[in-house]
Amino acid sequence: MKDSAIILDLDDTLIATHYRQYSCIYDYLQSIGKSFIGFDEYYHLRRTHHLSNSNLLKFLHINPQWEKFNTYYLQSIESKKYLAADTLIADKHLLARVKEKKHTLILLSLRSNPANSLHQLQQLGLANYFDEIHFVQHKLTTNPKIQFLRLLNQSHDIIAFCSDSAPDYEAAVQLNINFVQVKTSLYELPGFEKATQFLDINQYFLSLL
Structure with missing residues (x-):
């Protein structure tokens, strides 16, 4: 008999990135002598205008020397220096109570630097809550x-895949997996038609208790 599993995304689901x-972009622009907006304005523009980081820079008419910027960003964004800027969204006390319900907790995250x-x-004190931790490389x-969800679906009874992103929703729908949408993305996304929606992951955790 398969175990019941909850799959959790990491970035902007369990932690705020x-x-x-912002810091990675700010530091790069400072290094080439360009100024940048404050964090509050950055957050507001990205969230309300649905802008990627690249499109935000174009929106602000900032030319960061794109090839050098992209290289710097990809090499730096998962460095320990910048990862230390992330903050918890998930309430660890609620996460512990969900784990007590005997669900298998699986972390599935797009990351390029597993170590x-x-x-x-x-x-952050999150590692021990998970029965499985999987980091998947980005592909353009x-x-x-x-593919990873398909494998997990064969070995577990997945009761929910929790995430903030449209690509994760599309993957869940394709594989007929229940999707839980949390509204903590940097993009202010609409409610997905086939998703159960919560303001944040803690609201979902409370629904399980």
Whole structure:
């Protein structure tokens, strides 16, 4: 008999990455002598205008020397320095109570540096709550979580996949997995038609207790 499993995304589901992304961009622009907006304005513009970081810079008419910027961002964004800027969304007391319900808790995250990512989970006190931790590499041409979700779906009875992102929702729908949408993304996304919606992951945890 398969165990009942809850799959949890990490970035902007369990932890807030907003200031990490901002700091990485700010530091790069400072290094090439360009100024940048404050964090509150950055957050407001990204959330209300549905802007990626690149589109935000274009919106602000900032040319960051794109090739150098992209290289710096990809090499730096998962460094320990910037990962330390992330803050918890998840209430660990609620997470512990959910774990007591005997669900298998699985972390499934798009990350390029597994070692630094695991170190971050340990520093935040999250690592021990999970029965499985999986970091999947980014891919530009395909949704990288679909194949991994398919494998997890074969070995577990997945009762929910919890995330903030549209690609995760699309993967869940494709595999007929119940999707729990949390509204903590940097993008102010609409409610997904086939998702159960919560303001944040803690509201979902409370629904299980």
